[in-house]
Amino acid sequence: MLDEDQAQRPRGTVAFPISLAWCVIVVVEADTAWTGGRDRGPGVPGALRALERAFDLVFRAVANPWRHLGALGFFFFWVATASGIYLYLFFDTSVTGAYESVERLTHGQWYAGGVVRSLHRYASGAMVATVALHFVKELVGRRFAGFRWFSWVSGVPLVWLLLASGITGYWLVWDRLAQFVAMATAEWFDALPLFGEPIARNFAFPAAVSDRFFTLIMFLHVALPLALLAGMFVHIQRVNYADVLPARALGWGAFLALLALALAKPALSQGAADLATEPQTLALDWLVLGFYPLIYRFSPEALWIVAAAATLGLLILPFAARGERVPVARVDLANCNGCARCFADCPYAAIVMQPRAGGKAGQKHAAVVAGLCAGCGICTGACPSSTPFRSSERLVTGVDMPQQPIDAVRAELERKLARLHGEGRVVVFGCEQAAALHGCAGRGAATLSLTCVGQLPPAFVEYALRHGADGVLVASCLEGECVYRIGDTWTAQRLAGEREPHLRVTVPRERLRVVRAGAGEEKTLAQALTRFREALARMPRNEPRGSSRSKAPRALAAAQTGARG
Amino acid sequence: MSTLARYLIQGMLYAAFAATVGYFSNAPTYRHLGADDALVRLSFSHAAQRVAPCRERTPEELAKLAPNMRAPLDCPRERSPVTVELELDGRLVFRNVVAPAGLRRDLASTVYWRQAVAAGEHRFTARMKDRPEGGFNFVKDVVVELAPGRVLVIDFDGTRGGFLFRM
Numbered sequence: 001m002l003d004e005d006q007a008q009r010p011r012g013t014v015a016f017p018i019s020l021a022w023c024v025i026v027v028v029e030a031d032t033a034w035t036g037g038r039d040r041g042p043g044v045p046g047a048l049r050a051l052e053r054a055f056d057l058v059f060r061a062v063a064n065p066w067r068h069l070g071a072l073g074f075f076f077f078w079v080a081t082a083s084g085i086y087l088y089l090f091f092d093t094s095v096t097g098a099y100e101s102v103e104r105l106t107h108g109q110w111y112a113g114g115v116v117r118s119l120h121r122y123a124s125g126a127m128v129a130t131v132a133l134h135f136v137k138e139l140v141g142r143r144f145a146g147f148r149w150f151s152w153v154s155g156v157p158l159v160w161l162l163l164a165s166g167i168t169g170y171w172l173v174w175d176r177l178a179q180f181v182a183m184a185t186a187e188w189f190d191a192l193p194l195f196g197e198p199i200a201r202n203f204a205f206p207a208a209v210s211d212r213f214f215t216l217i218m219f220l221h222v223a224l225p226l227a228l229l230a231g232m233f234v235h236i237q238r239v240n241y242a243d244v245l246p247a248r249a250l251g252w253g254a255f256l257a258l259l260a261l262a263l264a265k266p267a268l269s270q271g272a273a274d275l276a277t278e279p280q281t282l283a284l285d286w287l288v289l290g291f292y293p294l295i296y297r298f299s300p301e302a303l304w305i306v307a308a309a310a311t312l313g314l315l316i317l318p319f320a321a322r323g324e325r326v327p328v329a330r331v332d333l334a335n336c337n338g339c340a341r342c343f344a345d346c347p348y349a350a351i352v353m354q355p356r357a358g359g360k361a362g363q364k365h366a367a368v369v370a371g372l373c374a375g376c377g378i379c380t381g382a383c384p385s386s387t388p389f390r391s392s393e394r395l396v397t398g399v400d401m402p403q404q405p406i407d408a409v410r411a412e413l414e415r416k417l418a419r420l421h422g423e424g425r426v427v428v429f430g431c432e433q434a435a436a437l438h439g440c441a442g443r444g445a446a447t448l449s450l451t452c453v454g455q456l457p458p459a460f461v462e463y464a465l466r467h468g469a470d471g472v473l474v475a476s477c478l479e480g481e482c483v484y485r486i487g488d489t490w491t492a493q494r495l496a497g498e499r500e501p502h503l504r505v506t507v508p509r510e511r512l513r514v515v516r517a518g519a520g521e522e523k524t525l526a527q528a529l530t531r532f533r534e535a536l537a538r539m540p541r542n543e544p545r546g547s548s549r550s551k552a553p554r555a556l557a558a559a560q561t562g563a564r565g
Numbered sequence: 566m567s568t569l570a571r572y573l574i575q576g577m578l579y580a581a582f583a584a585t586v587g588y589f590s591n592a593p594t595y596r597h598l599g600a601d602d603a604l605v606r607l608s609f610s611h612a613a614q615r616v617a618p619c620r621e622r623t624p625e626e627l628a629k630l631a632p633n634m635r636a637p638l639d640c641p642r643e644r645s646p647v648t649v650e651l652e653l654d655g656r657l658v659f660r661n662v663v664a665p666a667g668l669r670r671d672l673a674s675t676v677y678w679r680q681a682v683a684a685g686e687h688r689f690t691a692r693m694k695d696r697p698e699g700g701f702n703f704v705k706d707v708v709v710e711l712a713p714g715r716v717l718v719i720d721f722d723g724t725r726g727g728f729l730f731r732m
Contacts (some may be wrong), residue, residue, distance in 0.1 A: 001697050055578075057566055057571075058566070058571050058574045058575055058578065059575060059578075065582075072605065088702070121590065122583075122586055122587065122590060125586045125589070125590045126586050129585070129586060129589075180597060187677075187679070190677060196610075196666045196667075196672060196673070196675065197610045197673070197675050198608065198610075198675055198677035200606075200608065200677055201608050201610065201677065204606055204608050204718045204720070205718050205720075205731050253575060253579050254579070256579070257579040257580065257582055258583065258586075260580070260583055261583040261584075261587045264587070265587050267590075267731075275716070276715070276716055277714045277715055277716055278597070278598050278603075278604040278714055278715075278732065279597050279598070279714075280597060280598040280602075280713070280714050281594050281595065281597065281598060282594065282595045282597055283591040283592065283594060283595075284588045284591075284594070284595040284707065285589070285590045285591070286590075286592075286593075287586070287589050287590060290589075293595055293597075296597070307571075353579075378566040437629050538608070
């Protein structure tokens with residue numbers, strides 16, 4: 001006999017879900033050890049990073065599924081939606097007609113309805129799988145706290161909506177699996193002290209189920225995915241240039257894989273529902289319905305407690321997880337001309353444009369929403385006032401980072417340029433999140449590490465070349481690995497002259513090299529530096545041309561003297 | 566890595582993804598009910614008798630009431646809890662005292678309970694007490710033959726004599 005004392009089981013206590021929620025937080029907190037406790041660090045475990053890079057070799061970063069799990073989730077949603085619309089045209093929302101209509105669709109037009117039904121089902125499963133991977137990747141990478149809290153918290157209810165959408169879909173088929181899902185869902189919800197009469201009574205015997213019920217489930221199966229879509233829209237609200245559409249190669253690959261699966265193993269019903277008998281064995285969709293057996297393995301109450309605790313734990317995780325506060329960008333109104341380049345480039349929509357007080361009509365200035373700022377400095381790299389050629393003693397730009405002001409970057413560059421001697425004088429601009437620069441420093445190169453390579457104003461490249469460097473090496477993270485999502489992309493585009501502020505066309509491109517070297521790839525960076533210096537050795541020596549700025553700092557004058565000597 | 570090799574490996578990885586989705590969409594098989602088991606569901610919703618009998622109002626009492634409120638009977642709203650027991654082959658497998666729903670405890674008491682039993686012939690004895698005093702006022706004793714996978718629903722309808730055994 002099974003579950004003999006089910007009716008007498010206690011409904012659980014409040015202490016258990018709280019303990020479970022706390023466990024989730026403690027586990028993630030313990031996880032901090034290998035991320036160095038940094039709230040804004042890469043946080044991608046070595047094994048996952050190695051896997052992503054291995055997939056890069058095969059798919060290229062732009063179509064690497066591991067790097068675009070969120071976009072794949074959106075893609076599978078649209079496949080399920082499009083296929084669902086077709087199925088709806090043929091579906092009969094009645095007790096006797098539901099199963100029959102699905103069978104007609106499956107076997108009567110296997111080449112269309114059958115394939116579309118399979119696509120609908122497998123796209124839903126694939127969406128659950130990719131969303132689960134996306135969720136785990138963000139969790140183990142600690143990408144949930146600080147400025148990311150909103151995306152995390154808004155993502156948690158989506159899991160429920162996704163599963164609920166899938167569950168109502170299985171219900172509609174009204175086969176043996178649907179019967180199980182209907183009864184199990186009812187028995188699960190009956191554990192809540194919300195309903196006067198048990199919902200499960202609606203499925204206790206055949207006469208209890210009515211046509212209206214199928215209309216209701218059909219409505220839910222449309223409404224829940226719509227709510228899911230709305231939730232997905234909210235989920236990406238604090239992310240500029242959200243990755244919601246996979247690259248064409250990835251999209252086609254994923255679609256063809258589903259199509260092949262639909263043809264090889266069509267989705268079939270498991271016999272018409274018969275409420276007079278109980279399904280004994282079922283071909284369960286573990287991706288969507290995997291938690292249902294737990295209702296009977298333990299109890300409906302236990303599953304509610306676990307689900308509530310997990311949801312609660314995930315919701316409070318961003319607020320419970322400790323992390324250092326990231327520095328927030330500051331706007332200097334006197335140096336902000338309202339060009340909105342920082343507004344366009346910010347990966348997290350942390351910059352807004354506001355009317356300038358006392359300015360002309362339509363004049364605006366940038367403002368930073370502190371809670372959204374990732375402290376990456378990409379806005380500083382986008383600001384046209386960040387040019388080091390300005391002759392002012394202290395370089396103040398329109399939007400700057402307190403932890404690494406652009407004036408300090410220029411001063412450090414000038415100081416290091418002054419110490420560069422001999423052949424192959426190279427300035428290496430790097431990224432704190434990518435390959436470390438320490439391996440380059442001892443090789444006659446001046447190194448400057450930035451919070452993100454996107455913080456680099458392109459004019460700094462020209463400045464270095466005009467003040468004593470033979471070449472400039474920009475070390476960026478691997479494609480798709482930017483901790484701030486798009487810093488590497490913006491820098492590449494700015495240096496290529498495709499994005500403002502761009503590197504001036506007069507800058508000799510042969511003296512600039514961009515290398516992609518991710519965290520841990522210091523050897524790659526060192527090799528790139530060696531090859532670059534070899535190339536520079538074959539070029540004429542780059543004579544410093546100076547600028548109006550040359551007259552100002554003593555350090556720079558000394559550098560030029562040293563270089564000539 | 567050559568382009569051909571990349572495409573080949575891509576194909577294999579896409580196939581592995583599709584195979585994973587395909588497999589877990591249908592397998593492993595879930596056994597919901599033992600091969601030789603049947604299922605019993607005890608499920609009913611029943612409004613029990615009132616905790617106290619209705620009392621006839623006196624003419625004086627009626628006169629004090631507003632004309633539209635002059636109901637001849639004064640009935641307490643609260644209903645009695647329902648006590649229900651189920652015996653299977655002489656063994657008590659379920660007993661519960663179910664309070665009426667509602668803030669004033671004036672609604673129906675509901676029971677839902679499921680139990681897998683070995684298929685075969687069984688004697689079921691269902692008893693219910695829906696009054697404040699006395700013993701069980703509804704008792705039904707039946708012997709049923711349950712095939713594997715069969716569902717026996719034990720319902721209750723006071724207007725139809727009490728317990729109903731539906732198969």
